[in-house]
Amino acid sequence: MLEVNSLTRQYGSKRAVDRATFTVAQPTMIGVIGRSGAGKSTLLRMLNRLTDATDGSVTVNGRNVTRLTGAARREWQSRCAMIFQQFNLVPRLDVVSNVLHGTLNRRSTLATMFNLYPQSDIHRAIEILDRLGIAEQAPKRTEALSGGQQQRVAIARALMQDPEIILADEPIASLDPMNAQVVMQALRRIHEEDGRMVIANLHTLDTARRYCDRVIGMRDGRIVFDGTPAQLTTGIAREIYGAGADFSEAATSTEIETLDREMEAVRVSDALV
């Protein structure tokens, strides 16, 4: 159970997040939407303590994690893994070593310095890569992979921590539509098969509608919508995005449906060969 209560972050005179309040009773896949500067990243970063809250609290299963320090804070961060738009991998390092970095929190400095990983961790890393469909990339340098593959490496690194919650800050914003779809499907599967909570900042409405059970809409630091995709009408979307009457959902689209049609066409032509 995650309880976010009046969570606030002030930067000078600017309230990046203004008394955000919501509860997640069971593992859910949640999309956070809103225009640029609405406070989405700051909200996520406060949840896993990359950014400190000015006020309010984050409580997980009855424990307030907002003021944890030192080892307790690091322990919380490993239970609440974060993935980023720019992947945050070590480009010159091979894929499997990047994934093994997910275990850094529980390894000694000496073991880290000499890149000493237990066999069991290496096996687990390969298993996770296999699950994400990229095991054959394990020995390659990460920089040689496509953006979609790199984001799956970042997801694998997060899974190495065996987190209860995965926070994804614009995970598909740098990807083409096909890779965006593969990454969103991977996050959805992890949610469904492992029962992990996923909270993803998404800049496109159709992605949130398609993959999430619940959508949180932010505007000017405040949560202005919290409901199911079905409850998110075009009128509400217009309010969240602060758009005029000419607002159209297509303008926030990644064209995933178009892509579906293209992929179907490829499948049909493959079947004919």
Ligand SMILES: Nc1ncnc2c1ncn2[C@@H]1O[C@H](COP(=O)(O)OP(=O)(O)OP(=O)(O)O)[C@@H](O)[C@H]1O
């Ligand atoms: N470190 C900081 N110092 C000062 N102001 C900040 C800082 N981080 C964020 N802000 C401000 O807080 C507000 C919310 O920013 P945030 O990055 O959380 O929004 P966002 O919805 O994630 O936007 P985007 O989609 O562009 O990433 C913005 O006005 C931003 O300029």
